[in-house]
Amino acid sequence: MTGSPGYQSLQFLLLLLSCIGSGKFWHTCMGGHSVTDDDHFATNEVLNPMSPMDLHKSIFGKGKSKDRCAHTVNAWEGRPHSVSITDFGAVGDGKTLNTHAFENAIFYLRSYAANGGAQLYIPVGLWLTGSITLISHLTLFLENGATILGSEDFFDYPVIPGLPSYGRGRELPGPRFSSLINGNGLEDVIITGDNATIDGQGAVWWSAFRKKTLNYTRGHMLELIESKNILISNLTFKNSPFWTIHPVYCKNVVVKSLTILNPFDAPNTDGIDPDSSQHVCIEDCYISVGDDAISIKSGWDQFGTSFAMPSKHIKVQRILAFSRSSAGISFGSEMSGGISDVKVDGMVVTGARWGVRIKTAVGRGGYVRGISVKNIVLHSIRTAIAVMGNYGEHPDENWNRTAYPLIEDIRMKNIVGENINQAGLFLGLQESPFRDIHLANIALQVNTTKQIWNCSDVAGSYIFVFPQPCVEFTRKT
Template sequence: MRRLSFLSFQVLLLLLTYLSADNCRETCTSARPLNANSVDSVLDGAVRTTTLSTSQESIFEPIVEVETVESCANNYKNFKSRPHSVSITEFGAVGDGKTLNTHAFENAMFYLRTYADKGGVQLYIPAGRWLTGSIKLISHLTLFLENEATILGSQDLKDYPIIPGLPSYGRGRELPGPRHSSLINSEGLEDVVITGDNGTIDGQGAVWWSAFYNKTLDYTRGHLVELIDSKDILISNLTFRDSPFWTIHPVYCRNVVVKDMTILAPLDSPNTDGINPDSSQYVCIEDCYISVGDDAIAIKSGWDEYGTSYGMPSKHIDVRRIIVHSMTSAGIAFGSEMSGGISDVKVDHMIVYGARWGIRFKTGMGRGGYIRNITVNNVDMRSVRTAIAFTGNYGEHPDENWNRTDFPVIENILIENVVGENITQAGLFLGLPESPFHNIHLANIALDVKSESEDWNCSSVAGTYFFVWPQPCPDFTKEELMT
């Protein structure tokens, strides 16, 4: 296939930029993390406008820049400041980075329950390094971390109680049987805020990663933050780093907002996904920077026969203005655990750099379920190996009881307004012959693919394209005019 010259690519990129701007002129903004100027602005859900720093502008040139910043968080509960505040030091906690404060946090949660009918309460974490094992939150609580406050996860695995596997997984995700609890966790709660003045929650995950690599784990690792069967959740304006496993995992949740977050882990750390909504509905993820060792964002809904039986989909999810870096995995992923179904997801304004995949859909025989009604819009990729990947051969299963005839359905997917520089492969679409991917639509896409690389690899897929370079494989039919 004939390649674009550098000049031709720049002309095509300018035209695509114009089309992208015209297509979303009223609502789009540049992809970037926003830094809150005050806690009240976070808790009151205010719409703010910020600008990129000089260093960011030198690296990223957004597809379109406008002044208005729309927030999907405005569609959810308006979280306000609590009328009461108590410091963790009042329960005997010591912020020296050495004293184990698990009991102080347990005592605080027990006492603070009394504020549930009084407008709730804020647990204030002042500057210091607060070492603790697993913390179980309560309803109507704001966990607030001051600017130089760090909650440190204990490096003793015994400080993380063993709990049952999730019913939609049937076991621990890594190993059969139960699993470790997460550093920060909740179940059956409502009205929970985890926020601060850019404080930090550090999972100190290296000890977990070492145990994983050395195969000395007896149970599946816990996450940094896991929220189970909870609603009205806000996580904002903090740095999360070095999770043992996935970083933020809302599962069976409703009305969840994750915004203004920095999520970090070494690029070679195992399975340190950034944000994984799982069998959850009405989720808003916006204005975050994520650099981790696995998928930056992965939307899930249960694993094989357990996910199908549990039957709780992930749906009504908005992802916007995200910058991601993931050398080993994807910027945004759907699956592979998607047996309960994934639908009605909108991804808008994402910058992906140095990733193995830019946009990835992953599933396999035995998954069942569906991924449908997905829109991915305005994505800027830099140095990505495969820009768009749909793979139907993801074959890991929880046990031998998976259904060999339970095939996933992947349909009604729109990917538009995508630009990429230094791309190794434009697209990979490997569907299942028994259940081909269909109604896949590609529009306004310009990718600067390395000359020695294969542009597209396709099988068992059908769709359409409009204004896409390099030209997709014959499995996609050209549309003369977008409707």
């Protein structure tokens, strides 16, 4: 009897319920480590005395090697040739513009691409630069104490075409600014360091965006297009102009051991956004941002459906996430190429508008299916789980009014939350109801007795969920 799945689920639910209660939550569920320090949450500054990654390790531990997915990208042992950016006249004073030094260094290193590649070494200093375009078979390595600073002059970022799966810039029609670090059609690229920093100095971009003085969509901090075998690790990215890490049309990507710090009020500064990409692993990251910590995407409306490149085979694990305006992890709303086979295992989300969110709309088409989300801890979240079909922003007036998204086979389990305003919001579409949504082993301490769950045009099942969900969910026995 004690080995039956039902009994084990009941035991797990009792454990979750024991987490909920004033003064006990973090000590019971998080080993006594609080990630809700008031000063941090008010200022979005690094917690003291722990660094972000020290805090991450204190919560998640080091993890077992078999649980890590860094093996999905080759463990390069080093490049046969290395040069320093100073070899090309760069000056690390934070004032001298070094764009040409980066261009010359990368041009020089092209000759080594066919012989195992090369490394561009960034020593201690403040290295101001405009847009940097990478090449294949390259390691960009930043020494401890090195900081790449993004130029605050918009003219240092060339204007490039919008992505074909978006049909335009994401914010404005027409082209867009290039990203601080970018590449197209690359393979075998490593962007790493010894806990060094890449600072986008995004405040000028956020101000221009708010004032509506930009002629083009903002660039990202790091964007790689149609590239494969990518490793991004052991760095701090901060003050991104727009989305921070954006692999789009990519395959075989590992993003690990990153700290991402964007102010809570910095608009649309997502953390990591895999977009129409496959075989992506995101693990062991600390993300504190002004939008979604992680958002999985695949193109926008008719442009995404015609481009037809899904995001799939994605793993997200051991993530510590902070946000005020958006979600710990989201799917969409740009999901017109389809999203499937995504496994999320182990997140702590604090202060967010949404804990886990799927967002779509009429006109998107596409699908979100085969999603597994488990082992999630939520603290001070307005809505714990949201699956919504009313996110209605479109690229132009030619969007298809009968392109209904398909949302199905969504499984969420082992979720515990404290100080939650609303347990769940499931707003499907009458023309395309959301189906096969399964909830299990969920315990949420909700602050209200009004509209704890809000559901329409949705069907699914639940087992051991507290508070009990809407009537649209059938209890499993």
